[in-house]
Amino acid sequence: MEYALKTYFKEIRTFPLLTSKDEVELNKKIRKGDEKARKRMIQSNLRLVINIAKRYIHFGIPLLDLIEEGNLGLMKAVDKFDHKRGFRFSTYAAWWIKQGITRSISDQGKLIRMPVYMNELVSKWKKTKEMMAQKLKHIPSDEDIAKKLKVSKSQMEQVNFWLTSQTSSLEAPIGEDDDSQVADLVQDETSASPDIVIKHLLDKEKVDNLLELMTEREREVLDMRFGLADGKTHTLAEVAKKLGVSRERIRQIEEEALKKLRKFVEQQEKELYR
Known part of the structure; x- marks a missing residue:
């Protein structure tokens, strides 16, 4: 087992990490069905899987098994990733990798109830x-x-x-429409245009923790704009009318709140490869 791990680690070190520009170009090709681009995207992120898998070695499952489950999550992330959302692939992939690993632990009976x-x-x-x-x-x-x-x-x-x-998974439904998922939040003309930041927040518990850092008015605005509480989004005009202020004021409050969220996202990206 130890030899297999050493061999695997040595092999994946030969795959160069990708720049943001590389990710965009590969993603464009992948979405057109380019298998070589897909393979390169996967290989260049195998180290990310290892870094995440190591965090779960305390649950009685061999590291190679955890890595295998994480790799399946990575593949799913590669297939679902859309560079147009504006964030790095590692941020998006980490959640799919964690989901695959934790689901495996649960399926193998290691997760029964919290001590x-x-x-x-x-x-x-x-x-x-x-x-x-x-x-x-x-x-x-x-x-x-x-x-x-x-x-x-x-x-x-x-x-x-x-x-x-x-916490909720990437595939957890939001709102009343079961086809809408946390990972599929996108900008459009009728709902919130949230900047890329809100799309990073794929973990509802982290959203809740972040909201605690904000003022009551900021929380209220984000709750309504992005449907964080009940899944129902509202336009600037709707929020302004409900709170009795101008649309411009709502926009300003939203912008300040998003600045706080942006700092969190930047921190998460820095910690992924630690």
Whole structure:
């Protein structure tokens, strides 16, 4: 097993990482059915799968098996990715990779119910994260939270697993239309035109945590504009009428709120390859 891992790691190091421009060009070809482009996109992101899979080795499943499940998620991400949404492939793919891995753990019976001690730690983690975010005015890293709580790296990764397993997947329906999915939020003329930021927020728990950093009015505007609470989106005019202010004022509030979300997205992208 160890030899197989070393051989695999050595092999994937030969595949160069992609620039943002590379991703766009490959995605265009993939959407036209180019299998060579698809293969290159997959190979160049295999290291991302390994980095994510290593976070779940505490659940009794061999690392190679976790990597295999993560690779399936990566392939799905390659097939579904659309560069026109404006964000890096790694940000999008990470969620599909995590979904494949956590689903595998669940299917193999490793995830039955959260142990009492872990439930307490997860609860403490959430509260500490919220407290630190309000004090620092930005989302703290997992390492900073772990240091604050004095927990080990192993415990930190287990907390992240349980948090991930509790959140909605990319395929979770939003609103009343079952065909609409979290990962399929797109800009159009009738609903919110949210900048690319809102499309990064594929994890509902993270959305909820971020909303706690905002003012009550900012939360209210984003809830209505993007349907974060009930899946129903509203135009600027509709929100302005409901809140009794001008459309321009709603636009300004939305812009300020999105700046906060943008910082979070940038942080997530930086942490993917750590």
